[in-house]
Structures are given as C-alpha cells and as structure tokens.
C-alpha cells in the first residue's frame with residue numbers, strides 16, 4: 001500500500017479520502033531536517049503553507065510521486081526541482097477563493113472602522129467613542145491589483161457596497177474587467193486615485209516589493225492597503241514608515257515576507273495597521289474544499305490516473321483534462337507502440353491531430369504521446385510531468401500537425417516516429433468515445449483494439465502466409481487471440497496485426513522473419 005505524509009493540519013475529509021488508497025501519517029510541525037529524514041518512505045506529501053518543500057526535501061523523497069498543496073500558492077514548493085524528478089505538484093486553485101476574498105473585505109471594513117482596536121479597548125474596560133471614528137467605503141474607490149479569482153469576487157462584493165472599482169491586471173482584457181464592473185487602468189493611476197488598494201496577485205519577480213517607498217509616495221494620504229495575497233509584495237519597512245509619517249492612512253496584512261512574522265516595526269503601530277497570521281484561507285468551508293480537492297488528486301495519482309490541477313503539467317486544467325482524458329490514453333498507447341516499432345533512438349516524433357481532434361489542445365496529447373514513447377527507456381520514471389523534459393534531453397524533436405480534413409474517423413491521432421532504425425507510423429481513434437482502436441500501421445489500414453502482447457508483420461499479400469505464420473506460432477505454443485491483415489492493394493504489401501495471449505518466446509521473432517514473404521516482424525508489449 002502507498003504511504004502519504006500529511007505535514008500540515010488538513011481537514012479530516014481529506015485524510016478520509018487518502019485513507020481509501022494509502023496508509024496516512026499525519027506529522028505536523030516537523031523541522032526541515034526531520035522531514036528530510038523521513039520523506040524517503042513516502043509516495044505522497046500533502047501540505048498547506050507551513051511546510052517548505054525545498055530541493056533537499058525533494059532529493060530525499062526518493063519514492064515521491066506527488067506533492068499536494070491544500071491551497072492555491074505553491075511558492076513553498078520547489079516546483080522546478082519536483083518537475084525535474086517527475087513529481088506531480090497539485091494545488092486547489094479555487095477551494096479557498098471565497099475565504100480569501102472575504103478576508104480581504106473584512107480587512108478593508110476593519111481598517112475603515114478600527115474594529116480590532118475598538119474591540120480590544122472595550123475588552124480592556126474602556127468606552128472610547130472618539131478615537132475610533134471611521135470612514136465609509138460607500139462611493140470610495142477600490143483599486144484591485146490582480147483581477148483573477150479572488151480579485152473578481154472582491155470586486156463583485158465591493159460593487160454591491162457602492163464602491164467605484166479600478167483594476168490593474170496586465171493579463172486580462174478590458175472587456176473582462178468591464179464585465180466585472182471594473183475600469184482597467186495603469187498601475188500609477190490606480191495608486192493615485194484609490195482610497196483602498198487590495199492586492200490579489202502572485203509573488204513573482206515582477207510583483208516582489210511592488211509596494212515600496214516610491215509607489216507608496218504616489219498614493220493618497222487617506223489610502224489604505226490590504227494584502228491577503230503573498231508576503232514580499234509589500235516592502236514592510238517602507239510601509240511602516242509610510243503609515244507612521246501619514247503618507248498613507250493604514251494597511252491590513254495577512255501575509256508577510258517571512259512567516260511567522262518575527263520582530264517587526266509593524267507590530268508596534270496603532271489602529272492604522274491590522275495584522276492577521278495568514279488566515280485568508282482559514283475558514284471551515286475552505287479547509288474542507290481544499291482538503292477534498294487535493295486529497296482526491298493524490299488518490300488519483302497514486303492509482304495511476306492524471307491529476308486535474310497539476311501545476312507542473314503544462315496546459316492540463318481540469319476542464320481540458322475531462323475532455324481529453326480518453327485521447328491522452330490513446331496518445332500514450334500510440335506513443336508506446338510507435339516507439340517499439342521504431343526501435344533504436346527516436347529522433348523525431350510527428351504528431352498529427354486529425355478530424356475533429358484537430359481543433360483540440362495539442363499539448364496534453366503530445367505529453368501523453370511522449371510519455372508512451374519513452375516508456376520503454378524509462379519505465380515508471382517517465383510521467384506527464386517530466387515527459388517533455390526527458391524528450392528534450394534526449395534530443396527528440398516534436399512536430400505538430402493538424403489535419404481537419406482527415407475524416408476516416410471522427411477524431412484520430414497519427415504518430416510517426418523517425419529514428420536511427422527508420423520510420424514507422426501508427427494511427428488510432430476512439431470508438432464510442434472510449435475504446436481505443438488502431439486504425440493504421442505504417443500506412444496500412446487496420447481496425448483492431450490494442451492488446452498487451454502484439455505481433456506485427458510486414459509481408460507480401462499472398463496465399464499461405466497466414467497459415468505458415470499460424471503453424472510457426474503454434475509450434476512454439478503461442479496462442480493467437482485475434483488477427484487482422486491490412487493491405488492497400490491485393491497481392492501487394494500488407495501488414496498483419498496479431499494479438500497474442502503471452503509474450504513471444506525468445507528467438508521466434510527471427511524465425512518469423514525467415515518465413516518466405518515476410519519482410520519484417522515486430523513484437524510489442526503495451
């Protein structure tokens with residue numbers, strides 16, 4: 001049975017799902033060295049933001065197949081190191097969207113009405129109504145930096161509260177922003193005009209210290225900043241100075257450059273600053289959502305299925321996966337088959353999406369085809385994560401073609417592999433949207449479902465050849481489950497595809513090649 005380590009507090013709903021397929025150890029609060037010491041025993045690691053999965057941890061995770069982040073941000077995982085080792089990294093892109101958006105809105109209102117300090121004052125026995133006079137958000141301008149999932153929900157609620165919305169997000173269209181009720185503006189204008197600025201962007205080299213002494217100086221003296229996104233987007237020292245000097249009116253931070261927050265000037269400031277300990281995702285609902293979302297993906301990967309929100313498998317979102325999953329299996333089978341027919345070292349793989357498939361996303365199919373192609377060389381070490389990298393390292397050139405006019409089947413996939421021993425091609429389609437069929441081998445039309453053990457011959461279409469081959473296989477006690485001949489012209493060249501019950505015994509392939517009329521023979525295991 002597989003073993004899963006859960007190293008941060010995760011809702012029981014997730015643990016229950018993992019327990020269906022694995023032994024689950026929950027060990028929270030491990031020091032990096034302790035995690036490094038034990039990670040080698042585990043097939044999967046499930047974390048929240050508390051565990052840092054560094055390159056050292058990944059190197060020590062010799063059995064690791066998947067790292068599941070119960071949340072959005074994977075900045076506490078060395079994704080590049082995981083990718084190099086073929087470890088899938090999954091997250092829950094939407095499970096805590098509402099929780100994080102509501103936390104940002106709560107921060108905005110708390111800042112405006114000084115709720116945390118007023119509450120603390122009453123609890124101390126005071127009744128001070130003068131110090132805590134606030135400001136309304138109604139008719140004020142909210143500047144949203146990052147109009148993704150969380151930013152959009154914040155916009156919807158803020159609009160209902162009567163706020164005017166400005167947004168800065170270079171990756172979304174003006175139309176999309178307008179749909180959400182936001183005016184898309186340049187960052188400087190947002191800084192100059194907003195009464196409230198809320199950050200909903202990832203931390204990247206472009207966004208690190210986006211809020212600094214220079215940008216703070218552009219803001220209005222009544223401006224308040226909310227950061228429930230990522231620490232390090234705000235220069236904390238510059239922010240503390242700006243609040244102390246009245247350059248801006250206040251800030252509410254849920255995330256910090258270094259967590260847990262250590263010694264910080266921010267702690268010494270008054271009601272203008274609100275600090276929470278990375279609570280954006282901490283609602284009962286969000287924790288159930290992210291735990292289930294990620295645990296299901298870990299379960300699937302441990303069962304050999306693809307994950308729906310893998311961050312290191314390019315182009316494979318949940319919607320795409322749902323649609324393309326059967327075709328990915330087709331691509332992988334064809335890749336495995338053509339790799340074995342080609343033998344030797346494959347140098348070029350031509351991937352043609354035919355018929356209805358021509359309008360689909362090709363990247364997941366190419367990855368699956370490469371995974372199949374490299375299986376003979378790498379076995380279980382190749383997966384959807386590292387197939388691309390492994391292919392590049394082996395110098396395999398991938399050429400993608402689309403041919404919507406190919407209409408033999410509604411949608412089919414054609415792979416052609418050229419290598420040191422020549423060129424071979426296979427085509428396959430899905431029958432009834434599910435069942436894989438080989439529809440062409442080396443240009444000869446056939447229609448057979450692939451089976452675990454197969455034998456292909458290239459031969460001259462002439463009387464007696466099938467009988468000779470049958471007798472030869474019989475003499476080696478090889479049972480033929482099915483057989484089909486594909487030919488283009490009568491008595492010309494032909495391909496025979498045989499499904500056999502067991503692998504061919506050693507030496508028989510050479511004897512098959514000696515049969516008069518048989519030009520070549522290939523045995524494959526799928």
Ligand SMILES: NC(=O)c1ccc[n+]([C@@H]2O[C@H](COP(=O)([O-])OP(=O)(O)OC[C@H]3O[C@@H](n4cnc5c(N)ncnc54)[C@H](O)[C@@H]3O)[C@@H](O)[C@H]2O)c1
Pocket residue numbers: 072073074093096097100145146147148149150151168169170171172200201202203204206207228229230254255278279280281282
């Ligand atoms: N505090 C918490 O507990 C908590 C919880 C959930 C998410 N988060 C964080 O919130 C942030 C937003 O999450 P999301 O789910 O909305 O992500 P998302 O991917 O849906 O949205 C991010 C948006 O930022 C935009 N963006 C990227 N670079 C930008 C740049 N340089 N300038 C402006 N916009 C840029 C993107 O185009 C995208 O629209 C992430 O950093 C995430 O890790 C924090």
Ligand SMILES: O=C(O)CC[C@@H](O)C(=O)O
Pocket residue numbers: 048049050070071072073074096278280281282
């Ligand atoms: O695990 C958490 O509580 C924080 C999650 C949050 O930062 C995220 O990126 O999803």
